[in-house]
Amino acid sequence: MKMTRRNFISTSAATMLACGVSLSAHAAGSESENGLNFITDIFSDPAKPGTTQDATPLTAEKNAEWYSKLDFSDRREFVNAERGMLDNAEETVIYNDDGTTAWDLPSYGDLSGDAPDTVNPSLWRNTQLNAKAGLYEVCNGIYQVRGFDMSNATFIRTDNGWIIFDVLMCRENMQAAKTLMEKRFGTLDVKAVLYSHSHVDHFGGAEGAIDRNNVADSSLSIEQQLASGKTVVLAPEGFLKHAISENVYAGIAMARRAQYQYGTVLEKGSKGALSIGIGMGQSTGQVALIPPTFEIGSDTPALTIDGLKIEFQLTPGTEAPAEMNAYFPKYRALWMAENCTGTLHNLYTLRGAQVRDANDWAKYIIEADQKFCDKTDVVFQSHNWPHWGEEIHEYLLNTAAIYKFIHDQTLHYMNLGYTSTEISSMISLPDALEKVWYTRQYYGTLSHNSKAVYQKYLGWYNANPVDLDPLPPSETAKKLVEYLGSTNAVLLRAKKDYNKGEYQWVAQITKELVFADPTNQKARNLCADALEQLGYQAESGAWRNVYLMGAAELRSGNLSGRARTANGLTNSMRAMTVSMLLDYIAILSDGNAAQNDDLTLNLNVTDENEQFYVTRKNGVLLAYPGENRTDAQASVTCKRLQLFALMTGQQAGQVQITGDATVLKRLLAYASKFEKTFNIIEP
Template sequence: MRHLLTALLAATLLTAHADDPAPAEARRGFIAKPSGQIKADDGRVVWDFADYAFVQGEAPATVNASLWRHAKLNNEIGLFKVTDGPAGGIWQVRGFDLANLTLVDGKTGWIVIDTLSSRETATAAMAFARQHLGNKPVSAIVFTHSHADHFGGALGVVSAEDAAARQLPVIAPAGFMEEATSENLLVGTAMGRRATWMYGNLLPRNATGSVDTGLGKALALGRLGILAPTQLVEGDRQELVVDGRRLVFHNVPGSEAPAEFVIELPEFKAFCGAELLSHNLHNLLTPRGAKVRDALKWAGYLDAAQGWAAGADVVFNSHQWPVWGEARIRHFIAAQADLYRFIHDQTVRGINAGLNAEEIAEQMRLPQALQDELDIRGYYGALKFNVRAVYQFYLGFFDGHPSHLDPLPPVEAAKRYVQLAGGPDKLVAAAQAAFDNGDHRWAAELLRHAVLADAGNAAARELLAQSFEQLAWRAESAPWRNFYLSGAQEARGKAAPKGLGLASLGDLLQHVPIERFIERSAASLDPAKAEGVKLKVNLVFSDLGETYALAVENSVLRYRKGAADPEANATLTLPKAVYLKLLSGQVSAREALTGGDVQFGGNPLALGRFFGLFQAAPGNFPIVTR
């Protein structure tokens, strides 16, 4: 009954918007549509253009009708003309990956704004554009922000060698490399595991599985790379002439990404909103995990964007489709500014009334005028999740209740709840009654304890999977749907594939400063193995001319760049590439030492012991079953 009611409410919402401009906007400027598959060098399919061909017609019972409408809009894929004029044109390639690749006419070639997430999809997107627009060179690359789906395909747009030889401008916001590498290296293992759930990578492409991500169809899992910026945009505003075109950059850090800018293109009467703007409520805290975003700053930047976009005929963004016309642009931006400000202000009001995050989230309701705006529905972010994000931004995870100062860990608490319920059979029976009554949230909560207490309880796992499915099928947020359905897969015993280790990031790692790898190593130190150990090792990178003195003491890895430590137990001289293979597990310490590029001095046992202190994180850890 609740599922039916949700579907009816969504259908009512869509019926009330018969004048919805989005379908025409999503198709405007269409030139050509791709077909077939994009494959990696080893033959693995990275992208299949037929995956979402089933997303058409009326919404099935297993998909929220509002999300289905949005999924159909994101199904408008191909090459599109955004605008054309005396200065030249702007085009977008959409539906080759999660994000868009934008081509701007420069005087000598294309200024490429954002490069998708993988080498394979970016290569295919550029080839498709050239097939229809001509074989123009790339004259500059612009990364709007520090998330991988906007820079990961850089080496598919231009090779590192070509970029260096031509001194290609690569423009990014201040802090770009630090944030890009921090997010994808330091906690990349855990974030990557959760990202596969959020983006539905493990789900079948059908009406009971993945239908969309909210931002786009899916996230391509190809070769992730990067190019180091040659020009950083500093300060609030900076104007640059890029291949003969004026680009006015406005930094908006702390909004959708820690390092991000938006762009005025006055000669084209266009404004690039990057990911500050999108056709959905965005995440203030993404379910895959990231730094919490500042809702108040985000709203303030959107207010300012009204002025930055003044005079523009079109606003295009890093995801989804553009909007055209002064009145439409003004309304599009203003509604989003009001949305984030409302969520911020009303969450803070609840905080000051003594409510915790769950209480505020449960009672939060948008005003009707904002509820009716299809451009800001929760297709990607979710209202309740964003309320919790604002709470965390100001007060952290602790809700002030003394019992939460030192709570039991989940598995231990689950065992006691099961015992309190009178045993697993009674707990599962109560969950079944809740499920039969349509109370799937409560059923899932009860079954969470049953499964954590005993991961081998097949009846509890199956009912938990069914509860997740019911929650998924009425979720308007695509990431929520994908998380629920991925959780159902795990509950039913589908083993998680091997995680994305450092070896899969080879194109990225070669451009990342050595300090980031040593930080990652420090966070991989096993304190039990390091208990009482004192070791000093020098790492000399022969190809970089850099030396790092490393020391393990108090189960902590310290490091400093500079001169070698004369008291080190061992010194290892090697190229960066060999060190990366050591870190990623592609070679052992013994194999590395026998290579011709590696020189060793000091105590070999000490070096072996040093490398033995570090433990690689599993990239396929369980989430539902622990």
């Protein structure tokens, strides 16, 4: 049966995302290429499915205008990106064990010179900056490997060894980064690993940095851990909860959408994927999660690790639900995690995630400025490059200002009665902020970030009763086509608008034709051509990828089976707590199918010393922590990973069951199979 958004079959393997990143892919369905009978001369040179087009003269003209909009002679960010280079690694290719590539910088081709017509010149400039790769000295004692993954690996010298702040996304990439460090500094004695926040491109490569078997015992106090001689793993309070729950619970949906955001099947280069503002894309190696042995809370304002003092600033609800900045007094160095990134970040990420708090984000940056700026010589972060000296205060101020502006002005327009869509087309930055290179819209945009602020305060409903309960997209499209009349006539008009450069409207109207009849290849091709030109014009690397992925799937059908992304999700999911496992069983379960199969059981997890009373009534699964009840139909005694194995269909070993032996099987009997192959650009 053909996969659609409504009848897709879905695997219990879920996916974690980085600042938002997908981890694995599965096979996709194919798409029919049979089109309607059509007026053959609608295109002078009709595109064949799968064929990319050149930039139109109108796109080339619009892109050329960027050279007068922005000051391309300002090379300060190039100076910062190149400062402190110790080893150039711009030709880096990192391989997986099976010979496939986990990272391939040369695949982007020649990035020198002015932008091709198919690339926004501002994004081209950002790509040139992000393509710089190698080992860099931030200051004497702090070093970064940049350009080996979407994020940076930062190495900070202690009295007798090193700490590593963020460990990239994949094991292979982190191994390569560590090897580059060791070529210059010898074998690294890693005293601690710190995760700045709960996105996978900052913790997924941990096994390339340290030995899981040499990690400190999390049951010990932090003082005992530091004294044990084993590697301490630190993260902000709430890290494990959000590293698992934010991404696993909605993981499959996020993973498929992330294929669009990161352009995972696109060719690299001038007609395909380029920089996404915070890096050159996502790596495709092995991911794992080594859980933190200690989470930094407000009661731990500072720690000394092997003689190196670190002061922490928790910033929850900013770029991630659990995040922290850090200050290193010895080095007069301020780490800004992903709260400053050298680009406008996302208040809402296109793959889907919790909306971030723009107001708090700005306030935490101001707080960092107040607490640390007058004693800081360098500010650095988990993406892109540092800023030094006199630039520091202005860098923090401008970054805070852009989030505060989006927050305040969106609320301003909301209170004047404008809707989310209207505000996104109205909002524009003050002239001075518009020209700041390190807050340009390479990742987040004013448009979709203003919609995030609207969503945070008012939600999805725009207060117009017509939009309260609209028809589903396919039904809407069919009625619209019925009212429009001749599909051929609509396409002829759309082609004329395409020739006038009205690409957004052409994409909108032809999308309706596609949703009314997915086999209409002429409509698909024209919609693809319009999306492609929008992609060529986009300053945001994420928007470019989304447009070009939509074009590719309109021409060739669902391409999710070709997506190469990182692997190892199951190993990461093994870190889920018992409560998280029960939550995920509830998410996997089809509640309507289970509504007539009530059950109760006592769950005793011996290695975690936890008890739960679990009940399913009317299809709803509820868990009562710390309880066992005498009226339970069955009692199950197992270890945490045995429960995980049962949930994922693996061998679980001997699980003890007393009472009704069918209860455990029935608990898991209604699980759906999730796969990240559902359609996006068609029904």
